[in-house]
Amino acid sequence: MEAYLLNLVILISIYSTLAVTLNFIMGYAGIYSLAHAVFFGVGAYAGTFMAMHFNASIFITIPVAMLAGAVLSLILALPALRVRGEYFVAASLGLQVLAVTIFSEWKAVTGGIGGLIGIPPLDILGLEVFKPSQFIFVTVGVLVIVLIIINRLVHSSFGRSLRAIRDSESAAAAFGKNVPLIKTISVVISSALTAVAGVLYASYLSFINVESFMLDTSVLIMAMVIIGGTGTQAGPIVGAALLLILPSIISYLDFLPQTEIGSIQQIIYGLGMALLMIYRPGGIVGRKKQSEAGKE
């Protein structure tokens, strides 16, 4: 039971990191990305590659993963952000589909469909971290650091520019804000932080393959943000915890077919997304009414 809870908390903190970074671009910049799992995967593969071939120290694997995530997001962001929201949804969906093909074909780095096994544990200043009881401090620590970074950004002038863009792009541009640049920077920051979660995930499971980084994962992360509350601080974490606890709740309910847990989970959060959008677009943590927006 204790091992189970440890595992659950570690996974929740990793997915919370993913949801928080996605929320940063979705909730504050109004960029709806269906490719978040791509940057998660890039971080995982890049960190693993460094750990297996050069050095497993986190002071090497994490910076390399962040750099890889940032560079790739730049390729997507530079052209796509110059146009409207619909275009970014399409471009990110395309990138997600393309990335799955690359992850399963580029055998030298990703190990193909079979994936990579025997990924070394995290090396923090010579200390090898692999026991869940130690790992939990790393993942929760990273989540806290990411939260602090994003909290700082959101409450800086940069964050105000972002919200101005979300609410009205033309108004922000009229006030002399460089809209494409601000959006691009936010996508790059978000992707680099996402890549960190990838490194932790790969090292924790010591096994990764393409199945962790497919469209379903991107959708799951998006659902976490939306159900928790887009544009709120606690929302993504609430959403991540809820959606990860959901499968265990379903498995306690005996009248549901146990082989279909994955499907039932997806049906529940799909319905949840639709119903929330009709009755409470702000999510669980979000504001109830639009009229309270001015209090922010």
Add this chain to the structure above:
Amino acid sequence: MLALQLMITGLQTGALYALTAVGFSLIFGSTRIFHFAHGATFIIAAYLFYFVNVSGFGVTLGVIAATAGAIVFGLLLNRFVYVPIQRDEGSFFTVFVASFGIGIVIQNVVGMIFGRGYVTVQTPLSFSVELMDGLYVSPLAWISMLCAAIFFGILWCFLKYSNLGLSLRALADNPDLVRVFGLNPRFISSCAFTIGSILVVPAAIISGATTGLNPAMGHHVMLISLAATIVGGIGSVAGTLLAGLALGLAESLALLYVDSQWTEAVTFAILFLFIIVRPSGLLGRSAAH
């Protein structure tokens, strides 16, 4: 000869892409609803036909069931999801998320009923006939192209000459003016959903016999529809048609150079190129921002 073979296969794929994408483009262009569950309409139509056909009720009943299913789904979604959302706020994002959620539900419900693997509709029409030396074409290729031609012919006449078609185009231009003019935008958008959903049906049925069906293929359908809508130019039905055909051709001809798992990459490359170079699309008005 290989190039000619791939060209005909490409036209077959392109005709089906064009039908699906025009359905989405028509709905999005006239009502401004980002109908991401269009992929789910495709799945519903395809699996209804498959189910009726496998149960031994024949093709005609299958087509009727698929068409009815697609229309009912489109209208229900519009009535019970999009209309309530748009009454309050109706930002692009809210509609997209709701539509997306419904798409996930449909994908998994269909997966639980019919299984997550591929199923195919068995028909003698999918057997290829050797036309020339080394050129194999199945009757389904001609049927796809013929279907596309007939449906687009009717659609063109409808949009051009009927009053309803005219009001659809008016709704795309200016919804407020439509209201001022005494027309009911709610009714017109229901019509857009009906027509858009009908256009998916032939593509869904034929795909069941050619590529096979999978509950998760809704996302592929959406990628194609979005790509064709953007490449063709948002709001332009003719542009989407051309772009759908072109995407099918490009995917097929790309097989001359790359392996089949990279065909979706070709779609993505074309989409990306257009977003960078010509965001307003082939025939669109320059309204990318």
